[in-house]
Every structure is written in structure tokens, then in C-alpha cells.
Amino acid sequence: MSIKSNLQNIKSQLPELVTLVAVSKTKPISDLMEAYNAGQRIFGENKIQEMAEKWEKMPKDIQWHMIGHVQRNKVKYMSEFVNLIHGVDSLKLLKEINKQAEKHGRIIDCLFQIKIAEEDSKFGLSEEDVKKITASDEFSELENIKIIGLMGMATFTDNMLQVKDEFKYLKSVFDNLKTQKLKNCQLEIISMGMSGDYKLAIECGSNMIRVGSSIFGARNYN
Numbered sequence: 001m002s003i004k005s006n007l008q009n010i011k012s013q014l015p016e017l018v019t020l021v022a023v024s025k026t027k028p029i030s031d032l033m034e035a036y037n038a039g040q041r042i043f044g045e046n047k048i049q050e051m052a053e054k055w056e057k058m059p060k061d062i063q064w065h066m067i068g069h070v071q072r073n074k075v076k077y078m079s080e081f082v083n084l085i086h087g088v089d090s091l092k093l094l095k096e097i098n099k100q101a102e103k104h105g106r107i108i109d110c111l112f113q114i115k116i117a118e119e120d121s122k123f124g125l126s127e128e129d130v131k132k133i134t135a136s137d138e139f140s141e142l143e144n145i146k147i148i149g150l151m152g153m154a155t156f157t158d159n160m161l162q163v164k165d166e167f168k169y170l171k172s173v174f175d176n177l178k179t180q181k182l183k184n185c186q187l188e189i190i191s192m193g194m195s196g197d198y199k200l201a202i203e204c205g206s207n208m209i210r211v212g213s214s215i216f217g218a219r220n221y222n
């Protein structure tokens, strides 16, 4: 199957309000251009330098999403152009994003990453952490960032019941936080679901899915 037909196949099954992020990490620009020429405009990467290189070389109407764990010292390499940072998991990181966004006169949209998996290897905040961060004076002073939703990664398992519980949990955290008037927050996006579980994620309330291998084929990390 070609990248174009993979994309069309996935898109034809998506409800209208679900946004597809094409996860293009490790893939060559020729593959991304194939998706671009098929109409895809949102791409997700998990390494800042790789994303910056692709941004430099590719058409400027692409929206770039950082979906991976963000190191503070690298924020500066994406602050000029990144459209959405999915993996925000600390106030320290937000302060750095704010500082770099200010240099470019921008407001950078961010998602709080919530820990929904049982694996220790996955990053993320608890609902309490989010409440603490958003209630702090330091947070309310950040004028160049905006929190527009939440992101989560389910446990890597074949047990779809567990994955479903984790997705439902993220949706409930989202619904709870949405009822609170949090500063600098306008919660609209629930980013959850990847190639293996995006249909389930949508059933559980996702409106932004991050799909890589089902579009571009398996990744080769060598």
C-alpha cells in the first residue's frame, strides 16, 4: 500500500472532528512529501533537531507537532515554528517554552501530558499536578504559552481492556479539568490514540490521533 492510499484509508474512517497527526519520525522527506501531496498538513516528530531540519526543507504551510519528550535546552530550536507541543510535563519546561516563544513574539500552544500508563517509563503529570501548576502565580504570569488540551500514551500491551480504561481515565481527567476555570487554559484537545489503538481512542473521546506506522510503514531505527 502506498502512503497516499494508507492516508486516504484512515481519513475516510475518521469522524469529522478528529484531527490526524501524521507521525513521520525517522522517515525521509520524500515520504513526508508523498503525504503532503496527498493533502496532509500536520506532521508529528519526536526529536526536535529532526523536526527543525524537516521544517527548513519543506513547504511552509505544514503544521509541526512535537509529540516526544522535550528537553529544555532544545526548545529554542523549535520555538520559531512549532505549532503544538504535546508532551509538556513540568512548569520548568513551560517557563522555557514561554521564554523562547516571547523571543519570537509568539504564543505557543501546548498540551499537558498526563500519565495514564502503568509503565514507569512513560512521562506525565497527574490531575493533581496539573491543578498545582495551573494554580501557581508563576504559571499565571506566562503570557506566551497557552494550554489547549491534554495528551496521553496508553500502556504498550495487547490487553485492549486495559488500554480502554486508560483512555477513559484521560477523558475523565479532561472533563474534570474543563469544569475548572484554569488560567492560561482553554481545553479543547484530547490527544490519544496511535496506529494500533486509534479507533478505540476515538470511541473513548479522542479528537486528535497520532498515527505513524499505519501511514508510513514500520520504522527502521538502524
Ligand SMILES: *Cc1c(COP(=O)(O)O)cnc(C)c1O
Binding pocket: 023, 025, 046, 067, 068, 153, 193, 194, 195, 196, 210, 211, 212, 213, 214
Ligand atoms: C511514535 C509515536 C506515535 C505513533 O506511533 P505508531 O504506532 O507508529 O502509530 C504516536 N505518539 C507518540 C508519542 C509517538 O512517539
